[in-house]
Amino acid sequence: MGVTGSLFGPHPPFQGKELEQLRATSTFVLALIGAIASAGGIAYLIKNWTTGMLGRILTLTVFCFLGILTARVAFTASYINYDNANELLVYAHSASGPKIALAQIEEISRRTTGDLAIKVAYDNETTYPYWWYLRNYTNQDYYDQSPTRAQRDAPIILVGEGNFAKIEPVIGQAYNRFDYIRLWWPNQDYFDLTWERITDAVLDPQMRSALFQIWLNRDYTLYGQLTEKDMSFPNWYPSSRMRLYIRKDIANSLWNYGVTAAEEEVVADPYEGKQLAINADQVIGGPGSAPGQFQRPRGLAVAPDGSLYIADTDNHRIQHLDAQGNVLQTWGSFADISKGEAPGGTFYEPWGIGVGPDGSVYVADTWNHRIQKFSPQGEFISMWGYFGQGEVPEAFWGPRDVLATQDGKVIVTDTGNKRVVIFDKDGNPITEFGEPGLEAGQFDEPVGSAYSREGVLYIADTWNQRIQSFLAASDNTFQPLNSWDVVGWYGQSLDNKPYLAVDSQGYIYAADPEGYRVLQFNSQGEFVRYWGDLSTGTDGFGLVGGIAVDAQDGIWVSDTGNSRILHFTLPAP
Numbered sequence: 116m117g118v119t120g121s122l123f124g125p126h127p128p129f130q131g132k133e134l135e136q137l138r139a140t141s142t143f144v145l146a147l148i149g150a151i152a153s154a155g156g157i158a159y160l161i162k163n164w165t166t167g168m169l170g171r172i173l174t175l176t177v178f179c180f181l182g183i184l185t186a187r188v189a190f191t192a193s194y195i196n197y198d199n200a201n202e203l204l205v206y207a208h209s210a211s212g213p214k215i216a217l218a219q220i221e222e223i224s225r226r227t228t229g230d231l232a233i234k235v236a237y238d239n240e241t242t243y244p245y246w247w248y249l250r251n252y253t254n255q256d257y258y259d260q261s262p263t264r265a266q267r268d269a270p271i272i273l274v275g276e277g278n279f280a281k282i283e284p285v286i287g288q289a290y291n292r293f294d295y296i297r298l299w300w301p302n303q304d305y306f307d308l309t310w311e312r313i314t315d316a317v318l319d320p321q322m323r324s325a326l327f328q329i330w331l332n333r334d335y336t337l338y339g340q341l342t343e344k345d346m347s348f349p350n351w352y353p354s355s356r357m358r359l360y361i362r363k364d365i366a367n368s369l370w371n372y373g374v375t376a377a378e379e380e381v382v383a384d385p386y387e388g389k390q391l392a393i394n395a396d397q398v399i400g401g402p403g404s405a406p407g408q409f410q411r412p413r414g415l416a417v418a419p420d421g422s423l424y425i426a427d428t429d430n431h432r433i434q435h436l437d438a439q440g441n442v443l444q445t446w447g448s449f450a451d452i453s454k455g456e457a458p459g460g461t462f463y464e465p466w467g468i469g470v471g472p473d474g475s476v477y478v479a480d481t482w483n484h485r486i487q488k489f490s491p492q493g494e495f496i497s498m499w500g501y502f503g504q505g506e507v508p509e510a511f512w513g514p515r516d517v518l519a520t521q522d523g524k525v526i527v528t529d530t531g532n533k534r535v536v537i538f539d540k541d542g543n544p545i546t547e548f549g550e551p552g553l554e555a556g557q558f559d560e561p562v563g564s565a566y567s568r569e570g571v572l573y574i575a576d577t578w579n580q581r582i583q584s585f586l587a588a589s590d591n592t593f594q595p596l597n598s599w600d601v602v603g604w605y606g607q608s609l610d611n612k613p614y615l616a617v618d619s620q621g622y623i624y625a626a627d628p629e630g631y632r633v634l635q636f637n638s639q640g641e642f643v644r645y646w647g648d649l650s651t652g653t654d655g656f657g658l659v660g661g662i663a664v665d666a667q668d669g670i671w672v673s674d675t676g677n678s679r680i681l682h683f684t685l686p687a688p
Contacts, residue, residue: 127320191333200299200351201333209244212295216359217248219293220271223361224252226369227270236266238282240275241297241357263631263649267383272360279358280606284630287602289383290360299354302335304342385602386634391646395653397682399440404430406442412673412680414467414479414516414614414661418491421666424476425673425680426465433465433478435493438665440680446493452483453502459487459495466612467516468661469525471540477525479517486517486527486542499542505532508544515562515612524591526564528574530612533558535574537591545591553579555595560607563614563662565623567638571596573623575613580604582615582625582640599640603627616662616670622688624670626659633659633672635688643688651677 128143130136161169188204196202198211224233234254237245242257249255256269260278262285272290274282275297286292316322325338339346400409410429417423422443423436432447450461457463467479474491485500503510512531519525524545525538534549535558549558563575570587581600585593604613604627613626621638632647632655648655657676664670670683 196333199333199348200301200354201329201335203301203329203333205301207298207300210296210299210354212297212357213241213244213248216273216293216295216357217245219359219361223271223365223369227365233271234269235271235273236262236269237273238262238275238278240277240355241273243298245273261649264384264387267362270362270365274358274360276356276358280608280611281629282358282360283605284603284627285383286360287383289364290362291366293359293361295357295359296348296351296354297357299351302329302346303353386642386645389642389644391644391685393646393654393683393685395681396684397440398653399436399680399682400678402678406434406445407436407440409434409673409678409680411658411675411678412660413465413612413675414469415663415671415673415680416468416470416476417663417665417671418470418474419472420474423663423671423680424468424470426468426478426661428464428466428675431462431464433462433468433476433489433493435491436680444493446489450483452485457483459498460489460493462487467514467518467528467614469517469519471519471523471525472521473540475519475540477517477519479514479527481513481515484511484513486511486514486525486538488542497542499538503532505529505534508536508538508547511536516564516614518564518566520566521568522570526566526572528561528564530560530562533561535561535564535572535593537593546593548585548593555583555598556585558583560612562612563626565615565617567617567621568619569621571638573615573617575604575615575625577604577611577613578607582623582636584640597640599636601625601627601634603630603634605629610658610675613659614661616664618664618668618670620668624662624664626662626672628659628675631656631659631676633662633670635685646683646685653681656681 128140192202192204220235224231227233231252232254234256235249235252236256236258238258239260258266262278262282264285266272266285272282272286316326322341325341328334328337335346400407402408402410404410409427412425413428414426415423421438423438425434425436427434431449432445434442435444436442446460447462449463450457451463462480463482465478466481469477471477476489476491478487480487484502485498487498488496490496500509500511502512504512511529514527515530516528517525523540525540527536529536533551534547536547537545539545548556549561551557551559558576559578561574562577565573572585572587572593574583576583581598583598584596586596587593604611606629611628613628616624622643623636625634625636627634631649632645634645635643637643651657656674660673660675662670662672670685672681674681
């Protein structure tokens, strides 16, 4: 073994005079001398054996070696690597995380309720293995893939990685978080295997050594170094992750080290208690592709005549409705400019829409990275923009909103480029501002925009979880005016893209998409109230999209999750 290992390992003999090379050479020479001496001794001992005896002893030796190797593998698989992803005898299997979390849940439950009566909420991803693990828990709460604020009643919440973003608006600031690996798979680098990769593995002594260490010892250390991958268990891939949330008041009650933990007020959401119970007084549409039906609508805008323009996003079209919901016009079809031609009037998921004082309609054709302008009847007029990284004003990266102001400006939130760009009504650049960052005038995923009668521009600075306001100056620039934090907008999912609107009294309305509600602030950024929850009824939403205000300060909301449009008439605050 020593001779073979030296010849085919990462440090073959007779390669030079460096210390490491001399050590490899001496190791090989000593191993070779030992092998020759051993062979001579064995030859002397068996010189009188027949060929049949030699064959039998050789066969017995091989099977003894295989038996020992099998016993070693069985022992390590059963008692050492039984929970680990490096064990090749097991494919997809549970990691130790679920058992560790279950032990914590059981201890907390017995210490707080005396038995297994604590309320534990779990989702569709942690169903395996918790549908079985929680079989004796009398207050288990299965919330599938749609958590709501009702889950805050549960001191313990389990969630799989597919629902991480959805749970964040629920837990707010009231829970401690613990991360675990739920499932993992053995290394799958054998996918897409080619002869070139096989040849490299055979000819490269270091890779041969790495593969031998995996086969014999399930040790991925050298292999990870050679492939520049983190093969440690905490960062193992492929794997499926989960989180355990423990409410802070429960965690505080478990402190038992001689002193009482300081009381901490658990506030998941400081907006709670300011909910407005209200139902929509008008519902338009529903899922579908016929006129008057929608597929995940986003932005909407109210025209000077009171009619409504809606970005019917997943139908790749614009719908124009009167105030009663009757369809006036629809236009648009799908085209992806990255795959070929995309003439005016074709869209790839339009998200934002704005209407100018002359009735012109501006559409943020988001994934064609451009703005299109239409007549009030949907006749194509012009377009500008292309995919870019902000080198010039027209170089967009996924513009999410477009706003047409009374003084003739067209304001675009260039979301991917972390900036706001202002054009005139014909698409000529006026100015731009913003860059990535946390300071005033900087953005991280700007989406919704709104413009007040006083010339104040509001921007939803999504991933910074705040609203920024800017004052329009006489030289067409916008100067930072104010900002305030938003308790919402958790996570960075594709759906968590909030829109804004402002009414005649200066109140700002902000979508909290995955919080299933609309937030209302005054012009100074002070929170007023909210309405909505996860619902298919008229009291809530499936996902909040765009917001618009009509001439009577009624609020139009596109319910993206339920593919419909709702209208609310709010009482005075």
